[in-house]
Amino acid sequence: MTESVEETAGPAGTQGPGSEPAPAPEGGYPAARLRLLQDDTAAGPDRRAALARLTDDWLAGLLTRHATAAGLSGTALVAVGGYGRGELSPRSDLDLLLLHDGRADPGALAALADHLWYPVWDLGLDLDHSVRTPAEARKAAREDLKVQLGLLDARHLAGDPELTAALRSTAYADWRESAPKRLPELHDLCQERAERQGELQFLLEPDLKEARGGLRDATALRAVAASWLADAPRGGLEAARTRLLDTRDALHLTTGRATDRLSLQEHPQVAEALGMLDADALLRQTYESARTISYAADVTWREVGRVLRARAVKPVLRGLLPGRGAGKGERSPLAEGVVELDGEAVLARTARPERDPVLVLRAAAAAAQAGLPLATHSIRRCAEAAATRPLPVPWPAEAREELVTLLGAGTYTVPVWEALEAEGLVTRLLPDWERVRCRPQRNPVHTWTVDRHLIETAVRASALTRRVHRPDLLLVAALLHDIGKGWPGDHSVAGETIAHDVAARLGFGARDTAVIATLVRHHLLLIETATRRDLDDPATVGAVAEAVRSAGTLELLHALTEADALATGPAAWSAWRGGLVADLVKRVAARLAGEPEEEVRPADEPTVEQQRLAAEARRTKGPVLALHARAETPTAPEDGSGTDESARRPVGVELLIAVPEQSGVLPAAAGVLALHRLTVRAADLLVLDPGGASPVLLLSWRVAAEYGSLPDADRLRVDLVRALDGSLDIPARLAERERAYARRARAVLAPPPRVSAVTGSSRTATVIEVRAQDAHGLLHRIGRALETAGVAVRSAHISTLGANAVDAFYVTDPDGEPLADAAAHELAAAVESALG
Structure with a gap:
C-alpha cells in the first residue's frame, strides 16, 4: 500500500495580522497551476502528480532563495499527508513542515517561515504548517496520533535531505514500536468517524473523505500496513481509492471549492466531468469504490484484532471480539x-x-x-x-x-x-444480481442501495418466518422483490419475470416458482391499497383477492409487505400502516375463503364520537373540533429483548373536525393546519349523510407539530370559521409563509408532481391519485383545485411517506355519479397543473 491517514503534521494555520506585508506570489507558479487545471488532456493520477511536482518546484525555490539570502543552513522543507504522497487535488490544502536542526536564530527562522507560508495564503490555498526540530516532531508524534500518522508520508522538498531522511526513519521505527498500543486508538477514530459521517456506499450526499469507506479509511489501511502487523486485501483497493480521488478532483473543479461532500446538485456536473453516462453511474461507481474500501477495512481490522489477541494486547479493538x-x-x-x-x-x-x-x-x-x-x-x-x-x-x-x-x-x-x-x-x-449491485435509490425514504435493501428485507423477513407456512418462499421473495429495479419500466413487472427465472434456477417447482413471481409482482399491492383506497368499497377487496388468488400467497404477501417497509426506512412503516394492512388482509382472506364478507359500518353510520361531533355541528351550524393525543407503539428489537427505545415514534394527535356540508371545507381545513405548522401524517374525509338530517363532513386527521407545541383546539376552530367565511385569506397567508420558508430552507431536487385518474377502481366514485413532494399547504392546493373543478369529494385518504405525499380522493360529479373517463383525466390534469 502507498498511503497513510491524511492528517496534518501540525495545527492548521491561518494568516494572521503582522507588520510585514505579504510577499507577492513568486514566479510563474499561479499561471502554470491554472494552465494545468484547465488542461482537459491532463486528469486523474497524472494531473495530481504533475500538480504536486509543480508545487514542489515552487516551494523548493522559495526555501532555497530565502534561506540562502538569510544565510541559514540546517533546514529542510517537508511535505506530509496527502501532499507528502505526491497527490494534490485542485483545491487540496498543503501540509508542510519546516524542519531545522535547532542551531538557527529563532528570528531568522520565523522570517523564513513567513516567506514560505504567506505566498501560499496569498494564492487562496489552505495551509497546515509547523516549524519543528526532529526531536520536537518526534515528541509531537508521541503525543498526537494524527501527527504520527502524518509523518509516515513525510517527503523531502528542499534543504538538507539528511534531516528529512532521519525524520522518516525515526517516524517509521516509532510507529512500528508503538503500533500494538496505538492501533486500537486508530480503530476507534475510524469507528467514531463512521458513526458520525455514515457509510459512503449508502449516502446520497456522501463525504468522499470522511464517510466510512472513503479516503480516510483507505489511508488508514496504509498506516496499518506500515506497522507490519497486518495488511489489507489488495484486490481492487488501489483502483477504488483512485476513483474516489478522481471524483474529488472533478468535484473541486466543478464547485471551485475545497469540498469533499458530493452534494445532489453537483452529481450531474461531476458525472459529466468524469465522462460518465449520468449521475446514477457516478453514484454507482462511488458506491462500488466505497464498498471495496469498507470490505478491505473490515478484513484488515479483523486481522489486527486477531494479532493483538494473540499478543494479549488490551484493550481488544472495539467490535472485534x-x-x-x-x-x-x-x-x-x-x-x-x-x-x-x-x-x-x-x-x-x-x-x-x-x-x-x-x-x-x-x-x-x-x-x-x-x-x-x-x-x-x-x-x-x-x-x-x-x-x-x-x-x-x-x-x-x-x-x-x-x-x-x-x-x-x-x-x-x-x-x-x-x-x-x-x-x-x-x-x-445469481447473475441477475449484477444489475442491482450498488444501484442507488434517489428516493430519500430509502436508507439503502437496491442490493443492500434486498438483504435488509430478508433480514426483516427472517423475524416473520413463524407467521407463515412457507418461510423459504418468503425469504427468497424478500431477496428478489426489487430485482427488477435494474431494468427499465415498472420494476414490479420486470421483477416478476426475473424472479420466475431465478426461482426456477434455484430448483423450486412450478407451483412455488409461480408463488414467488406473484409475490414479487404484487409486493406493493397491500400497502398501496390499504393506504390509498377505500377498504369499505367491495371493489377494493375484490381486486386484491383476484391478484393474490390464494390464502397462502396472501399470508406470504402480508409478511413480505411488512419486511419490505421495515427495511426501507423509518418513515415507511408504523403501527397505523400496519393496522390498515392487517385490516385489508383480513377482508381479503375472508373473500378468498368464500366466507360472507364481514359487515362493515357504512359511511353514514358514525361512531359514538362521530355522532356527538356531527350532532354538535348541526346544532351550532358551524365546525366542531376534537383533539386526541396518541403515540405509536414502540417496536420490539429483533432479539426480543424488550422495547427498542430508538424505534419509538413521536407523539402525534388525532384531530376530528365535523362541519355541515358546504363547499371549500377541505382546502380551508388543510390551509388552517398548514398555517399552524401542523404536518398531516394521514387523513380521511367522509360524508355523513343520515336520512332526515343535513349532511356533515367528517375529517379525521393524524397530525404532528412541525416544531414547538401543538396549537389550542379553540384557536384552530376560530381560524377555520374565518377561513370558511372568507375573512382569513389562506392563500395569501400560505404564500407569505412559503416565501419566508424559502429564504431559510435548502433547495430540494424533487421530481414534479404526478396526478392520475385511476379509473375502474371503484363502482361509486372516481379515484384521483396525487403523488407529490410534501410541502407547506400542499393539501390546501389540492383541495382548492378539486373545488374549482366543481367535483364533490366523497372520501379522501391522505398518506405522507417521508418527504412524499401519496393521496387518493374519491370524487363524484354534482349528481353523485362517477366521472366519465375523459372528465376524470381532465380533472387529473387540472390538479397536476395547480401543483406544478
Missing part, C-alpha cells in the same frame, strides 16, 4: 467441511470446494448462523473452485436449502453476504 466457541488455535465443527478457528468460519482441512460446489453456500450459512465472519481465504478458495465447477442448474435441493438458511440468519446475514459479494460470488451464483 474473539470467537465464542473454540479456544485459540482450536477447530470446532460448524457444518460439513466448515469449522470455527480463531473467531472465523473457515474451510476444514479436508474440505474440497473443487469437488463440492455447494460448499460455499454451506460455509456461508454456517458462518451466518454462528454469527461469525467467513474467512477471506476460504471465500477465495470457493471462488476459484466456482470458476471451474459452478453449481448445476437447476440447483440441487441442498444448495437451495443452504441459501434459505443463510437468508434466515437475521442480522448476521449481512456481513457474510457482503463478503461473498466482495469476492464476486453473489453474481456468479
